[in-house]
Amino acid sequence: MSAAAAPGFDFERVLDRLAELYHAGDWRVPYLRDHAENPFQVLIGTILSQRTRDEATDVASARLFARYPDARGLAAADPRALAPLIREVNFYPTKARAIRDCAAEIVARFGGEVPRTSEELLSLPHVGPKTANCVLVFGYGVPAIPVDTHVHRIANRLGLVRTRTPEETEVRLRAVVPERYWIPLNPLLVQHGQNLCRPLGPRCPDCPIAEDCATGRALRSGRAPPRPQDRPRRRGSAGARRARGGRRRSPPRGTPTRSRSPSARGPSRTARRRSRRR
Ligand code: SF4
Structure with missing residues (x-):
């Protein structure tokens, strides 16, 4: 389009x-002229930044890259030794394994160089579209x-x-x-x-x-602002029922139904246990 x-x-x-x-x-001005960034560090920094404040990512990244500035070093690291270095980011034990695995894959398949195509980046573990696009833009100056x-x-x-x-x-x-x-x-x-x-x-x-x-x-102009497309509705929610015309979907014939009234359902399990003890 x-x-x-x-x-x-x-x-x-x-x-x-x-x-x-x-x-x-x-x-x-071409982005990299003023902002030359290391593609490996963009990649690992973006994985660390997921669900984490920027300030925490910056502290953890600085400490990590001081010890492991490239893929070969990080690929050989023990995740248990990495975790304390990145302790400021959320889910740091999981991310320690993720960044080690990602670095190992870069070494094994790309000779230690971060790939520069979207397809290759997306083939790496723990790399989704946002991370791949960050590497392209901030690491290589490629439009994304x-x-x-x-x-x-x-x-x-x-x-x-x-x-x-x-x-x-x-x-x-x-x-x-x-x-x-x-x-x-x-x-x-x-x-x-x-x-x-x-x-x-x-x-x-x-x-x-x-x-x-x-x-x-x-x-x-006093009008209602446009809304993002409606979110998918959970089955059984009031919104989903409204979308079906306000009707509660009836269960298949013969399905035992639970009444909303506690008295109509008979005594609770606790009450039955108590009456057996009496
Ligand atoms: S870009 Fe954001 S802050 Fe600016 S007018 Fe639109 S909604 Fe408001």
């Missing part, structure tokens, strides 16, 4: 304003769109996508965002999500891209 799926959305203006707000320099919770939330608020999950958001963004904007999109939206466009209570009146944002425009 072509990028015409976001007609009228001025990416240049939005990225310019976010870059100006967050002192992010010129987003048109890492979608974390900030990018997912803001893309929906802007009206660029209407999706339920970060994975769906990535697929849709690749269709609607011209490729020349892919690399700056993640760093700028993540900064925006940490500052103004926060998960709860976005500060729309202070936002420099409110005129380009479906949510900002709706709030200004």
Whole structure:
């Protein structure tokens, strides 16, 4: 699908304003010119960052990479020795094994060099789409769109996508965002999500891209903001029943049914035990 799926959305203006707000320099400059990053450390740092605060990831990564700066060293490490080095991140014993396994695979299959294609990255253990895209963008300067919770939330608020999950958001963004904007999109939206466009209570009146944002425009004109696509409903939930027209699904004929009334169900198991003892 072509990028015409976001007609009228001025990416240049939005990225310019976010870059100006967050002192992010010129987003048109090739990313690696100013931000040369080590692909191995981007990969391992992104695995460590899952469900963890950035500050904790930074502390753990610095300590880990001081001892194990490359895949060969990490592949030979004992996870029990790694765990204390990364103790600030959530699930650190599990992540210690994960990063050792990932490094071992890089050594065994790629000679110790982190691969530079999405397919090869996704073939590594514990590497999902967001991690693979982070390596491509921040490690190799290859256009990709890492979608974390900030990018997912803001893309929906802007009206660029209407999706339920970060994975769906990535697929849709690749269709609607011209490729020349892919690399700056993640760093700028993540900064925006940490500052103004926060998960709860976005500060729309202070936002420099409110005129380009479906949510900002709706709030200004007193309309309800667009909602992300409805989440899948759990079976048996009130929402699922409403979607079926408000009817409770009846059980197959002959199925014994439990009454809602305790008295109609007879004495409880505890009461029966007590009466046997009497
Ligand atoms: S206008 Fe509000 S919802 Fe839209 S990007 Fe700005 S802070 Fe986020």
